[in-house]
Amino acid sequence: MSVFSPLALTQTLPFLPLAQGDIDYQVERREDPDLFVSVLTAPQTTVMLVDGGRIAVPKGQGALTEYENVALRLATLPGAYVLPELATHPQVVPMFLGSYGGARDEQVVAIDVTRLPAATGTASSGVPDSAFEGADDAFGATSGSGASRRPHAAASLLQQARERFDWVDLRGFAPHASSREAGQATTAATLSVWHMRQRHCPTCGAPVTAAMGGWAQRCTNEDDGHRLLFPRIEPAVIVSVVDAQDRLLLQHNNAWQTTTMYSVSAGFVEAGENLEHACRRETREETGIELGEVRYLGSQPWPFPASLMVAFKARALSTDIRVDGEETGDARWFTRDEYTQALASGRVTPPVKAAIARYMIEEWYGHEL
Ligand SMILES: [Zn+2]
Known part of the structure; x- marks a missing residue:
């Protein structure tokens, strides 16, 4: 996992799990009518799978997302096996994610199988048996699924893959993935959710x-x-607010499932509103605090379903907190010592590892959470 984003030249937050990709989109190739034929027949092309925004990982890795210090990777299929499936399954959406290093030998395609019908067992797939053996981990001898799990012969390669791979949420995958695969997964999940909706x-x-x-x-x-x-990308602002003593303002939203989670203020940008205005309005609505200077920290996509989180750090002009008690259940100022104690006692838990809020809190805290 890379420590510094290539984007860090313009942003203060050095690591954001969903904003690490360095792939060359090669936008000029998107209109090529033979794009997927040429890309999928190239031997070094990588093909990943996405289903309703969820990412395919090798069998067994799906259970690892909750653990610390584990590495996850994308499940991949050979492009040559996937190409015929595009003709037999017009419901799947191939997505050309780009290429690394400017060369055409490290191209990446994502296949969106969200609308792929389940195998019925009546149609002939036309996919040779050897394909079943060649497709990465899902079909390997060590998958542990055994002969009884072998799909019906009529199931196509993509239909088998959907059954044989594990599927994980992007929020669970990205913090454990390489920067490149996290970037690929973020783009694929974003487009997949859009095509689905x-x-x-x-x-x-x-x-x-x-x-x-x-x-x-x-x-x-x-x-x-x-x-x-x-x-359509939906911009949302997220603001870490400090007072004159460099205390951080954290709040708990009553809609959050984790009752101990405290985070910074966030909300969608309204129609006709700029980002800075949205910062001031959201903070006032949630905590009653008025903001002075507001400066940019960084941004990352948050495709649940279509947000772009734009992060700012702001200085409070006041310290008198007022919460509505409905949307915002509580808000408090924390010194670093108070925050350390709150974490240690379990009274406060930080945002998840995929969220930009976590790295905004770390920026103030001075080290990793
Ligand atoms: Zn129309």
Whole structure:
């Protein structure tokens, strides 16, 4: 896992799990009609799988996301086996994620199997048996699944893969993954969730098809000009607030499942609002605190389902906390000693490792949580 993001030249937070990718998108190739044929037949191409925003990992790794100090990696399939499946399964969405090092021999494709139908056992798949043996861990002798779990012969390679791999949430995967694979997974999950949720053109209601290497959709209605549609990203601000004594303002939201979790203020940017205004408004709404200077810390995508978290650090002009008791259950100022004691006693727990809030708190705290 890399310590410094390539983005750290412009941001204060040096490590953000979902913002570490360094892949070259190669945007200019997205309109190539033969894109997936050329990419999937290249021997060094890596193919990963995504299903409704969840990421495929080798069998057995799915149970590891809750552990400390474990390494997770993406399950992969050979591109040559996947290519014929695109013809037999028009419901799957191939997504060209880009290439490393500018060369074409380290290309990455994600296959979105969200709408892949379950194997029925009646249709012939046309996939040779040897394919079942060649596809990474899911089909290996050490998978532990045994002969009784071997899927029906009619199941295609992708249908088998969906059964044989483990599937994990991006929040569980990214903190344990290499920076490159975390970046790939973040993009794939973001696009997968968008394709899952948007099946029709928002303007005319006609069905859409995937376009631009999976990064866009095209409206099928000729009268609507076959409109090209792009994912909507929802910006949200998140603010760490300190007072004149460098105490940090942390609050508990009543909607959070973990009753001891305290975090910094966050909220969606409203229509017609800029980021700084959103910081001031959200902090005032949640804690009653007025903000002075606001400066940028960094950002990371948060595709649950479509947010971009934009982080700021702000200085409070006041210290008198007022919470509504409904959305915000509690808010407090912490010195570093008080925060250390609160963590040690278990009265306060920090945000999860994937969340930018955790790294904002660490930036103030001075070391890792
Ligand atoms: Zn349309």
